Amino acid sequence: MDRMPGWARQHLAALRALLVLTVVTGVLYPAAATGVAQALFHGKADGSLVDKDGKTVGSAIIGQSFTDQEGAPVRSYFQSRPSAAGDGYDLLSTAASNLGPEDVVDTLAVPGAPDEGRQSLLTRVCARSKAVGELEGVSGARPYCTPDGVGAVLKVFPAVGAPVRAVSVNQSCPATPFVTAYQGVGVECGRPGEDYSAGRTVPVRGGVTRVEVPADAVTASGSGLDPHISIAYAELQAPRVARERGLVRAEVEALIRRHTTGRALGFMGEPAVNVLQLNLALDKG
Template identity: 75%
Template sequence: MDRMPSWVRQHVAALRALLVLTVVTGVIYPLVATGVAQALLNDKANGSLIEKDGKVVGSALIGQSFTDANGNPMRRYFQSRPSAAGDGYDPTSTAAGNLGPEDVIDTLPDPNGADEAAKEGKQSLLTRVCARSKAVGELEGVSGARPYCAPDGVGAVLKVFPDRAVSVNQACPATPFMPTYEGLKVECAKPGEDYAAGRTVPIRGNAGTPSVPADAVTASGSGLDPDISAAYAELQAPRVARERGLAVEQVRALIAEHTTGRALGFMGEPAVNVLELNLALDRV
């Protein structure tokens, strides 16, 4: 080694360091971390997988949809909250919608649009919430009405001009959710027309306190939330009991068994794991 040029010795030392660090951080550390996790946190380390009849049917940490082949809710099961992760609860596409409370105006589908995006249109966050609330209300047999939502499940938003008002989320020939606004006739919106110059006026309406809980109409930040609120579970209990021929009290007892309390007794809200609850129902 002493006879080697200095630059060779430097490269040999660097190579030794690379090999040592590769073994320590790439082999020894992962094996130790995996061993500790398997020994102390076996279930969580393996993904908190849940089995039914010897087959893995999901994870207690990742939500999933309970719908048929056409995407319709399976009425025998409790439904999860909406998901913005890929096509729904996709762990490889975990994401939120990144839309805020000011996203209230739809891009209406325009058959004459310049591209596919214009032809398909795009729903605002408000209309998504309104449409989900209407659908949940119909499924559960309660009112799906909520503030700032039109009866047909779109955002109740006007664009107001000096001589007219336009219900921008209701495409013609729909009947506007209100006939007039401050003496101006309210018109339906024409796809492809630019209403940006108008004053945006969301209409609160008189819906009062919604019967459909917030988590039934909004996606979680990750899009993978496996839980729903106790209020949403309670709303679904009569429907599930009816479809399964069970007493509502029996279903409510199962909800209580699968409700977790607040973290450390004060953080967050009680939650119900949907997959575990549905599997418990199947065992009844």
């Protein structure tokens, strides 16, 4: 060993350190952590899995969709909030949309082109609110949304000075613009493929004073995996679920209260309803 060159001794020492650290951090520590977790928190360590009739149907801490093969909501079940994780609640794609409040202008799809366009965050919220309103039999109207469920946004030209042209950029022609005029200028529908970037962006609030669809019904969580909905969203869905299942509304509302969790540590966040557990309780009758 003493006759080994210095560079060889250094490499041998590095190899020994690599092997020791690999065993300690890659084998012993994970095994110990897993053993302690299984011993003290068995259910949570396995992913808080929920079983029904001997079959795993989901997790209490990961949301899922309650839709049919076409993606339409199953009317006899409570619906979860939207998810931006992959195609929805994808554990391998957990993420938010990363779109902010200034994302209000759509890219309209050009007929016959492979590009399908892109909906802004505002239009996504408007479309979801309209769909939830139709499902629950209430108004899906929101400020800054058109009656046909897109963002109520104008592009005004020129960007500075008196308007000479105004376009409802999120309403693709031949749609009828949500307003007929802006500051004395007639409003046009949006023409797919036309560049409106030079115009001034003007969101229009409209006359909506009461919003019946809660915020969590139209926005995704930061992780895209939230298994809970607000009490307000659960109560909005209660009449539909009761009607579809032939139940008294008070029975469904009692189940909602039974599956409502309080604020974390008594003061953080808001009370919420676990959708999977609530739907399983409904199935039990």
